[in-house]
Amino acid sequence: MSLTSRHGVTSTDTRDPIGVAVAFLNRLASTGALDRFGLRKPAERVVFEATRSGFRTAGNLNRAFARAGGKGGTPARVPTAAGTGTFDLTPTDDEQMLVDVVTELATEMVRPAAAEANEACRAPDDLLKAGLEIGLPLLAVPEDLGGISTERSAMAGTLVAEALAKGDMGLAVACLAPGAVSTALSLWGSDEQQATYLPAFTGDDVPAAALAITEPRPLFDPFRLRTTATRDGDGYRLNGIKSMVPRGADAELFVIAAELEGTPALFLVESSSPGLEIEAEPSMGLRAAALSRVVLKDVRVGALALLGDPDAYTECVRLSRLAWCALSVGTAQAVLDYVIPYVNEREAFGEPVSHRQSVAFMVANIGIELQAMRLLTYKAASRAAQGKSFDREVALARRLCAERGMQIGNDGVQLLGGHGFVKEHPVERWYRDLRAIGLVEGGVLV
Amino acid sequence: MINLEAPRKFRPLVSQAHQVAMNLLRPNSRKYDLLEHEYPKELDMLAAMIDGLSDSGAASGAGASGVRRSEEAEGATVQNGSNLASVLSIMEMCWGDVGLLLSMPRQGLGNSAIASVADAEQHERFDGLWASMAITEPGTGSDSANIATTAVLDGDHYVLNGEKIFVTAGARSDAVVVWATLDKNLGRAAIKSFVVPKGTPGMNVERLEHKLGIRSSDTATIRFENCRVPKENLLGSPEVDVKQGFAGAMATFDNTRPLVAAMAVGCARASLELTKELLEQAGVDIDYDRPALTQSAAAATFLQMEADWEAAYLLTLQAAWMADNRKPNSLEASMAKAKAGRVGSDITLRCVELAGSIGYSEHELLEKWARDSKILDIFEGTQQIQQLIVARRLLGKTSAELK
Numbered sequence: 022m023s024l025t026s027r028h029g030v031t032s033t034d035t036r037d038p039i040g041v042a043v044a045f046l047n048r049l050a051s052t053g054a055l056d057r058f059g060l061r062k063p064a065e066r067v068v069f070e071a072t073r074s075g076f077r078t079a080g081n082l083n084r085a086f087a088r089a090g091g092k093g094g095t096p097a098r099v100p101t102a103a104g105t106g107t108f109d110l111t112p113t114d115d116e117q118m119l120v121d122v123v124t125e126l127a128t129e130m131v132r133p134a135a136a137e138a139n140e141a142c143r144a145p146d147d148l149l150k151a152g153l154e155i156g157l158p159l160l161a162v163p164e165d166l167g168g169i170s171t172e173r174s175a176m177a178g179t180l181v182a183e184a185l186a187k188g189d190m191g192l193a194v195a196c197l198a199p200g201a202v203s204t205a206l207s208l209w210g211s212d213e214q215q216a217t218y219l220p221a222f223t224g225d226d227v228p229a230a231a232l233a234i235t236e237p238r239p240l241f242d243p244f245r246l247r248t249t250a251t252r253d254g255d256g257y258r259l260n261g262i263k264s265m266v267p268r269g270a271d272a273e274l275f276v277i278a279a280e281l282e283g284t285p286a287l288f289l290v291e292s293s294s295p296g297l298e299i300e301a302e303p304s305m306g307l308r309a310a311a312l313s314r315v316v317l318k319d320v321r322v323g324a325l326a327l328l329g330d331p332d333a334y335t336e337c338v339r340l341s342r343l344a345w346c347a348l349s350v351g352t353a354q355a356v357l358d359y360v361i362p363y364v365n366e367r368e369a370f371g372e373p374v375s376h377r378q379s380v381a382f383m384v385a386n387i388g389i390e391l392q393a394m395r396l397l398t399y400k401a402a403s404r405a406a407q408g409k410s411f412d413r414e415v416a417l418a419r420r421l422c423a424e425r426g427m428q429i430g431n432d433g434v435q436l437l438g439g440h441g442f443v444k445e446h447p448v449e450r451w452y453r454d455l456r457a458i459g460l461v462e463g464g465v466l467v
Numbered sequence: 468m469i470n471l472e473a474p475r476k477f478r479p480l481v482s483q484a485h486q487v488a489m490n491l492l493r494p495n496s497r498k499y500d501l502l503e504h505e506y507p508k509e510l511d512m513l514a515a516m517i518d519g520l521s522d523s524g525a526a527s528g529a530g531a532s533g534v535r536r537s538e539e540a541e542g543a544t545v546q547n548g549s550n551l552a553s554v555l556s557i558m559e560m561c562w563g564d565v566g567l568l569l570s571m572p573r574q575g576l577g578n579s580a581i582a583s584v585a586d587a588e589q590h591e592r593f594d595g596l597w598a599s600m601a602i603t604e605p606g607t608g609s610d611s612a613n614i615a616t617t618a619v620l621d622g623d624h625y626v627l628n629g630e631k632i633f634v635t636a637g638a639r640s641d642a643v644v645v646w647a648t649l650d651k652n653l654g655r656a657a658i659k660s661f662v663v664p665k666g667t668p669g670m671n672v673e674r675l676e677h678k679l680g681i682r683s684s685d686t687a688t689i690r691f692e693n694c695r696v697p698k699e700n701l702l703g704s705p706e707v708d709v710k711q712g713f714a715g716a717m718a719t720f721d722n723t724r725p726l727v728a729a730m731a732v733g734c735a736r737a738s739l740e741l742t743k744e745l746l747e748q749a750g751v752d753i754d755y756d757r758p759a760l761t762q763s764a765a766a767a768t769f770l771q772m773e774a775d776w777e778a779a780y781l782l783t784l785q786a787a788w789m790a791d792n793r794k795p796n797s798l799e800a801s802m803a804k805a806k807a808g809r810v811g812s813d814i815t816l817r818c819v820e821l822a823g824s825i826g827y828s829e830h831e832l833l834e835k836w837a838r839d840s841k842i843l844d845i846f847e848g849t850q851q852i853q854q855l856i857v858a859r860r861l862l863g864k865t866s867a868e869l870k
Contacts (some may be wrong), residue, residue, distance in 0.1 A: 080594055105468055106475030108788050113468050147833060194755075242761045330789045335756060373868075381858035381869050382851075388861045389802045393778030396785060400471035408597075409469070416755035420774035 077300045077316065079171075080292030083273035084228065088325070090216025097163040097215060101408030102172045103412040110399070116177050121288070122155055123184040127351075131188025138309035139450055142301075144195035144268075152196035156405045157181070158222045160465075161204035166215060167223030168207065175340065175405035178204070178467030179347040179398060186351030187358075190454040191309030194465055197312070198267040201344075201466035202230035203286065205276050209329030214289065215326065218274060229271035231264035232341065233315050234278040234463025243278065243462045245336045248317065250279040250288060257281070259288060259328065260324050265457075267279060267464050268438065269313025276328060276338075277315065278463065287328040287337060296320040306453030310464075337466065339415045340405065344465035345419045346398040348425040349458045352451050353391045355435035359448060361385060364436055390425035397421050402467065419462055423459030430455035471781060474547040477555055484556040484731030484773070487513065493832075496564045499683030500835055504675050506639065507570055507683055514572040548791035550722075554783050556728035561733030565839045566683035568730065575636050576600040576847075577644035579723050580660060584703045591697075592663060599640035600739025601631035601689060609852050611646065612655040616691065618647035623698055625661060627669070627691040637687025638672050641665055645691070656709045662700040669694030682840030723796045723847050725786040727805040731811030731843040732780050738818040738836045739776060743769065745822050765821055772814045779807035798860040805853035815840040819830060 036044065037443035092218070111121065130148050138144050160178055162168020178200075185193035201220040207214055221228050232244050248261025259279050275290045290297065300314040329337070364375040364384060374380045401414035430452040441448045473481065491513055493740040499507050560568040568574075576597025585593065607613045616629025626648055634643060642664045663670055669692045676686040698705070708792040743753065751765045783804040789796035815837040819826035826833040844850050859869050 027844050045481055054684060103468070104470055104472070106472070107470060108472065108474050108784060109468055109470050110785065110788065111469065111545060116469075135566055179669075240758070240761050242758055244757055336846075338756065361862060375858075375862050375864065378851075378855070379859075380870075381855045381862060381864070384861055385857035386807070386852040388857055389806050390778075392785075392799075392802055393782055393806060396471060396781035397774070397777055399469050401749060403471060405471045405548075414756040415772040416770065417777045420770050421758060421778055424771065461719070 024035070077298045080269075080272060080294065080297045080315075081229070081271055081273055082269065082300055083292045083451055084221065086217050086221065088213070088217050088272070089220075090211075090213035091123045092211075092213055094212025096210055096212045097165045097206075097296070099161075099163045099170050099172050099174075101174070102298065102406045103392070104407045104409075110396075112176075112180060114408050116180055119160075119177055120180050120184050123181050124187070126155060126183050127188030127193075128288035128400075131185060132333060135192055135309065135447065135450065136444070138189070138192055138195075140308075142303055143311045144192050144309050149190060149196060153227045158200040158203045158227055160200060162207045162223060163218060166207070166219050168203075168219075171404045173345065173408065175467045176399070176402045177406075179343060179402035181430040182344050182347035182464065182465065182467060183258075183351040183395075183398075187350040187355050188351075189309065190348050190352045190451070190457075192308055193351070194267050194310035194463050195343070197228045197465045198272075200228055201232035201341070201464065204340075205232060205328060206232065208284040208340075209287070209333040209337070213325060214328060220400055222272075229268050229339075230274040230276075230374070231266045231269060231272045231467055232276045232337075232463045233269075233271065234341065235263065235265040235461060236264055237264040237314065241460070241462070244335075246278055246280040246285050248277070248279040250281040250286065252281075253321060254320060256290065256323040259290065259317045259322065263300060263315040263317070263318050264301075264312075265304070265307075265461050265464060266315050266451075267307075267310040268315045269315055270301070274371035275315060277317070278334070279317075284331050285334050286324055286331065287334055288326045290317075290322055290326065290329050290457065294320045294322065305456055306450065307457055316352060329342060338462060339412060341463050341466050342415050342419045343398065343401050343405065343411075344367045344462055344467045345417075345458050346394070346401070346422040348465065349397045349422040350391065350398055352454055353387070353394060353426050353429040356429050356448060356451050357391055358385050358434055359385070359446075360436045367437075383436060387429050387432055390421075390427060394418070394422045394425055405467075419458070426455045426458050469725060471784070473555055473784070474551060476547065477634040480552055481555050481559055484559035485562070488559050488561075488626050489530065492560065492563030492567045495567065495683075496835065498830060500568065500662075501682075503677060503682040504685060507567055510567065510570055510572060514754075517571075527633075530770070539772040546791045547788070550725065550785065550787035550790040554725050554787040557726055557729040558733035558783075560779075562605070562737045563733075564683065565730050565734050566681035567844070569635055569681060569684040569772065570639065572639075573597040575640050576723060577640065577642065577662075581662065581702065583722050584660065586703070589662075589702060590809060593642070596664075597636070597639070597641040598662065599634050599643050599687075600678070601632045601634045601637065601643045601645045604630060607634055609849055612658065614646055614648060616844070617651070618643065618649055618659065618661060618696075620649075621695070623700055624676045624695040625701065627661065627663065627694040628723075629691050629743045630673075631689045631691070631695065634687045634689055635684055635846075637689055638675060639687045643689060644702070645671070648706075653707050653709065657707045658760070659705065661689060663691075663696050667694055667696065672766040679841055680835070683749040695777055697722070721800045722790065723854075724800040724804040725783050725790070725796075727843055727847040728779065728783040728786070728800075728807035731807040731840060732776070732783055734840050735776055735779070735807075735811045735814040735837050738815045738833055739769075739773060739835060741831070742821050742826075745825065767820065768817065771818060772810075775810040776814060777804075779803070781811045782806050788803075798857060801848070801853040801860075803854040804848060804869070805857060806848055808850050808853070809815055811840040811843050812837075 059222045134145050154316040160167040161170050161174045206219050249259045249261050273292050277288050277290050296318040297320050298316040302312045304312050365373050367374050398417035401411045401418045404411040434452045474589040575598050577600040581593050602611050618625040618627050642662050645661045645663050671690050673688045673690050753766050759770045786796050786799040819833050819837045824832050825831050
């Protein structure tokens with residue numbers, strides 16, 4: 022179980038007599054007595070608060086994923102991209118086309134929906150539908166299995182994630198979450214797993230699905246999991262808590278990271294499995310992604326559930342981090358594009374604030390670090406697509422995106438001053454979203 | 468197709484430069500750091516070797532050679548040309564020793580200027596010359612448009628008067644490319660560069676500086692008193708085009724800034740590599756998969772440094788790649804110089820701290836690299852000038868608006 026929150030008070034801090042009196046006043050203030058003064062928050066907020074304090078629900082009732090494919094069958098895999106040996110920053114024509122389509126979606130639908138989705142803690146249905154229509158979950162699925170991929174698509178996936186997050190990171194995560202599962206199945210699924218689960222993703226009624234790796238504890242390390250899988254007959258029994266799972270309540274299928282005999286591994290878990298419960302986990306940011314905890318208590322899965330080998334798990338962690346890097350690049354670009362006209366138009370002391378070096382240099386540094394984040398991310402992505410090792414490149418990209426991306430979010434608010442702190446402007450949302458990069462694991466995948 | 472690996476075709480060039488750096492520069496590194504102002508005679512041999520290689524075409528851009536928008540870059544295919552070759556080989560050479568790289572005969576920054584703005588006739592006439600670059604004056608640093616050295620046409624000669632400081636290789640080079648104004652009242656547009664051969668009457672090397680780092684490179688003060696230079700030695704056009712302004716002279720910087728960024732990248736890599744090995748000996752291994760914050764503070768610090776290093780490295784390659792492909796790269800060149808300049812200092816200084824007294828003492832070169840790297844955040848435009856340039860570009864501001 023996770024630590025019960027004491028409102029952020031550490032365990033060594035104790036109440037003295039004045040504290041007891043204050044706590045009493047707080048209880049009084051919280052009673053219905055205040056209602057007649059009209060100070061009670063709107064009803065939906067109360068429901069939301071109730072959710073926050075640990076309201077749990079069973080997993081979404083899922084469709085029947087009909088078993089198909091043979092145990093000995095050969096899974097479909099796409100080849101790696103052939104490198105040219107030439108240093109080049111130009112996307113291929115196909116990648117550019119994809120970026121153009123996604124950029125339009127991000128501009129026309131994602132950005133306008135972002136503020137409301139942040140409040141509602143969910144992505145609007147029409148946006149999710151539009152994301153499916155342009156084929157987001159199909160990006161990495163082999164052509165032979167109804168997808169659009171003919172070679173490793175880590176680069177294309179990176180460009181798509183960046184373009185979507187320029188609209189809004191939370192909504193981008195919501196849109197990309199099912200694709201994480203279809204990508205995992207495409208990269209590491211057996212013939213039987215692919216035949217059983219992938220048709221749902223290539224059909225008309227694509228299920229919500231999520232890749233769950235993070236666990237709620239300090240210094241979480243995805244290579245030292247507390248969620249466990251123990252062998253149970255010909256299947257496995259899962260126990261533990263997963264955190265930061267996008268759209269957990271809607272998801273019909275999870276890929277869940279759990280330690281099996283001392284080694285981390287991935288498991289396919291259908292949402293209606295007995296013992297699986299979903300707990301809303303509204304967080305600092307990424308609210309449109311409807312982050313959730315998945316609580317697993319003796320969840321029984323069959324032999325089919327184990328996805329890939331230990332190398333696949335390591336690759337999954339790296340590719341997920343890569344996707345988050347791409348998201349941070351998109352959001353950081355949104356910050357830069359937003360602050361430039363603002364500091365040029367906002368006047369103080371009789372001239373635009375951008376005429377001051379302290380303001381202008383902040384903008385310059387956003388530009389410099391953003392481009393650096395992008396180049397490190399692209400390098401890792403292109404190596405992944407070409408089948409080269411990319412452990413170092415992902416690690417460095419993640420370090421830079423976590424560190425400098427957060428700085429960009431911070432500076433974005435600072436440059437707008439008090440106006441940056443209020444919700445009239447999106448910079449406060451980007452500040453909250455960008456904090457996730459250094460700590461999140463799973464959820465998205467390229 | 469997006470690919471950020473160093474070009475395959477430059478691998479021989481890079482490994483050649485690496486061997487030179489390892490086997491010729493490193494062994495002389497400490498010696499000429501201690502013997503400031505002593506001429507590193509070993510470089511003559513190297514220069515001869517590089518000339519030979521250049522003639523064979525095998526070592527294009529080994530050293531701070533000129534950078535020019537090559538004609539070959541026309542067409543639709545993506546080019547990996549002399550700019551990328553230059554930054555890659557400079558990184559290797561500065562992994563060896565920054566000061567010695569700057570002292571390489573016939574590879575001076577003046578050569579870059581000649582290569583960038585000379586016409587065809589001048590190009591041929593000054594071929595093989597070792598040229599240093601004289602811009603800074605006692606009263607003019609970053610505001611190079613404000614220089615006071617004058618050039619007055621008198622018959623077939625320009626007459627130069629003024630004092631130049633911080634001339635790298637100023638005492639050793641065959642000639643100095645001097646920035647002087649034809650008419651102070653006409654502002655930046657009137658600033659022209661002149662090739663002044665060593666020994667021209669009226670040109671005197673007054674003294675050499677004692678410096679924090681790059682001590683093997685001589686840094687000279689040169690005074691010009693009624694120094695007469697043939698008028699054909701004015702680089703580019705003698706016309707004062709007020710509209711074009713400073714652009715011509717500043718174009719040199721678009722080409723040389725990625726080179727200086729490459730120097731910082733190379734020097735910092737030397738520090739990182741040695742520090743990594745020293746940390747491993749101390750039992751600290753860097754794990755790329757485990758989160759940085761679950762590793763030791765030293766490992767987490769190292770990961771952050773390596774990430775910043777990679778950022779500087781890739782920004783530098785980007786700027787050079789754009790030049791190779793004839794894309795305007797003034798913004799990217801300054802981004803590279805800004806990032807590389809600052810992380811060069813940060814990394815080399817932090818590595819000294821991580822290595823303890825081994826890093827601080829002259830037993831190792833870490834302390835030297837921490838001194839050498841500082842200049843790279845200063846010359847060819849300080850950190851602050853790079854930020855000004857980047858900010859003006861991003862914000863769409865003139866130098867009058869954003870001072």
